[in-house]
Amino acid sequence: MTKSFALHEKSRDLARILDISHAMIEKTDLSSLLSLIMEQATKTMHADRSTLYLVDRERNELVSFIAQQSEIKEIRLPLGTGIAGYVAKHDKTVNVEDAYKNPLFNKETDTQTGYRTVTILCAPMRNHDGKIIGVLQVLNKKSGLFTEYDEWLFNTYAGYAAIAIENARLHEEREKTFLSAIKTLAAAIDRRDPITAGHSERVARLAVELGSAIGLSISELRMLNYAAILHDVGKIGIRDTVLLKPGRFTPEERSEMNKHALFTKEILEEIYFSKEYKSIPTVAAMHHEKLSGAGYPFGLKAEQLNVFGRILAIADIFDALVSHDRPYRKAMALADALNILWDEVKENNIDPHLVSIFIDKKVYLRAFPDIERPDYHHEG
Numbered sequence: 236m237t238k239s240f241a242l243h244e245k246s247r248d249l250a251r252i253l254d255i256s257h258a259m260i261e262k263t264d265l266s267s268l269l270s271l272i273m274e275q276a277t278k279t280m281h282a283d284r285s286t287l288y289l290v291d292r293e294r295n296e297l298v299s300f301i302a303q304q305s306e307i308k309e310i311r312l313p314l315g316t317g318i319a320g321y322v323a324k325h326d327k328t329v330n331v332e333d334a335y336k337n338p339l340f341n342k343e344t345d346t347q348t349g350y351r352t353v354t355i356l357c358a359p360m361r362n363h364d365g366k367i368i369g370v371l372q373v374l375n376k377k378s379g380l381f382t383e384y385d386e387w388l389f390n391t392y393a394g395y396a397a398i399a400i401e402n403a404r405l406h407e408e409r410e411k412t413f414l415s416a417i418k419t420l421a422a423a424i425d426r427r428d429p430i431t432a433g434h435s436e437r438v439a440r441l442a443v444e445l446g447s448a449i450g451l452s453i454s455e456l457r458m459l460n461y462a463a464i465l466h467d468v469g470k471i472g473i474r475d476t477v478l479l480k481p482g483r484f485t486p487e488e489r490s491e492m493n494k495h496a497l498f499t500k501e502i503l504e505e506i507y508f509s510k511e512y513k514s515i516p517t518v519a520a521m522h523h524e525k526l527s528g529a530g531y532p533f534g535l536k537a538e539q540l541n542v543f544g545r546i547l548a549i550a551d552i553f554d555a556l557v558s559h560d561r562p563y564r565k566a567m568a569l570a571d572a573l574n575i576l577w578d579e580v581k582e583n584n585i586d587p588h589l590v591s592i593f594i595d596k597k598v599y600l601r602a603f604p605d606i607e608r609p610d611y612h613h614e615g
């Protein structure tokens with residue numbers, strides 16, 4: 236190998252790793268990140284297979300994710316056993332020429348997976364505090380042995396992978412905190428009116444099911460979920476005498492009640508949302524808009540209503556119909572509720588395409604598995 240060829244190869248490898256690390260940082264969902272790390276480790280290192288182990292400090296174990304075809308299999312090892320355990324414990328990269336001749340090698344994994352390991356390159360993954368969070372290994376280089384250069388390259392790769400994993404974990408933590416905060420808020424508002432308790436969460440379930448039935452992406456579904464949970468937050472601005480009124484509203488009371496959709500938008504606009512959630516206030520406030528333009532708060536027309544707002548409108552109407560929502564009105568039977576959705580379509584209020592998917596695919600059943608039972612009613 237000439238000097239310039241080697242240099243060319245190295246710069247190509249580095250460019251590749253930088254590209255991958257960029258893709259890694261973009262992935263905020265841990266399981267798809269782990270798949271990406273393993274898939275690209277195999278390719279970058281010209282190996283046959285890769286394994287990623289994460290340290291489970293509570294149980295003192297390494298948890299491994301083995302990519303086999305498109306499936307990911309989980310295997311647990313006590314910390315300190317096998318080559319990966321050694322790497323995790325001693326914070327050292329290990330390069331093995333023949334696994335079966337290495338006393339550290341644990342044949343158990345091969346036995347479990349029916350695989351034959353020969354060469355192994357195994358590197359620790361450290362977070363920014365230098366703490367080992369896992370181990371990454373590639374198995375069976377396509378030709379020859381793993382070189383010293385491979386060790387260096389793989390260490391660099393494992394370093395980027397560790398940062399991306401930490402990043403995704405932080406992101407998941409933040410999401411969980413955020414989700415529980417908004418659920419608490421929505422539940423507190425629903426509970427002001429005992430009859431509508433649980434409404435926001437049920438609307439969210441329906442909306443997410445309908446969204447996944449039409450193939451929205453994971454991040455779109457997440458945004459929709461939040462918007463749905465928060466859609467009636469504006470009710471906090473409605474006086475008890477109106478919100479809790481038994482019996483029908485006067486026109487004045489009706490128009491006061493209708494203000495909640497605008498309040499939802501105003502309240503949510505006070506919250507800082509990151510880029511992917513920026514449209515939450517607008518979407519949440521669309522749930523009473525109609526395709527004809529006769530809805531509120533803005534009287535938006537069909538072309539101004541995005542798919543998220545259209546989904547919320549259907550979920551909101553459906554939940555109100557099948558809920559026992561006012562003392563003077565009983566919860567409706569499923570078939571009647573579905574007929575009313577069609578009436579709403581005929582009046583150009585809600586999206587016909589979404590309603591037909593909602594009904595044909597029985598989306599309501601995925602949100603409420605017991606809803607076809609004749610005695611069904613929502614748990615409050």
Ligand SMILES: [Fe+2]
Pocket residue numbers: 466467495496522523551
């Ligand atoms: Fe509402």
Ligand SMILES: [Fe+2]
Pocket residue numbers: 434438466467551
């Ligand atoms: Fe609602």
